[in-house]
Amino acid sequence: MTDDTIHTCSYECERPGCIRAQRDELVAKVEALSTDLRAMRAELERAMEARQLISDDLATAEARADKLAEALRESHGEVLRLRAAMFRVCATAANGGDPTMYIEQMRDEMNKPWSGDKASAALEQGDV
Numbered sequence: 438m439t440d441d442t443i444h445t446c447s448y449e450c451e452r453p454g455c456i457r458a459q460r461d462e463l464v465a466k467v468e469a470l471s472t473d474l475r476a477m478r479a480e481l482e483r484a485m486e487a488r489q490l491i492s493d494d495l496a497t498a499e500a501r502a503d504k505l506a507e508a509l510r511e512s513h514g515e516v517l518r519l520r521a522a523m524f525r526v527c528a529t530a531a532n533g534g535d536p537t538m539y540i541e542q543m544r545d546e547m548n549k550p551w552s553g554d555k556a557s558a559a560l561e562q563g564d565v
């Protein structure tokens with residue numbers, strides 16, 4: 438075996454050819470590890486960007502859900518007020534009374550901005 442023969446022995450071997458081969462092998466391993474590390478860093482960066490996008494989407498979805506829930510609560514209140522007004526009209530008329538005042542109340546409720554319309558418009562525009 439000459440000094441330059443590719444080594445097959447241990448790192449304790451002191452032949453110059455083995456030492457060079459071992460050095461070159463270690464350099465190649467370090468380079469391969471550096472390449473892997475760069476790839477992993479790039480992968481990590483992409484994962485963090487993806488996580489940020491998901492987090493942003495989640496925040497947007499939560500904000501939309503909050504707005505829709507609020508619109509639903511408002512809308513429910515409007516429906517209840519309108520139903521109560523309609524009930525008073527019917528009950529008064531059924532008892533032979535004059536429902537004019539209650540019809541006015543009903544009309545007032547109907548003339549108010551309807552939160553269901555606001556929610557629908559916002560949904561169509563993608564605001565919520």
Ligand SMILES: [Zn+2]
Nearest residue numbers: 444446450455
């Ligand atoms: Zn050797």
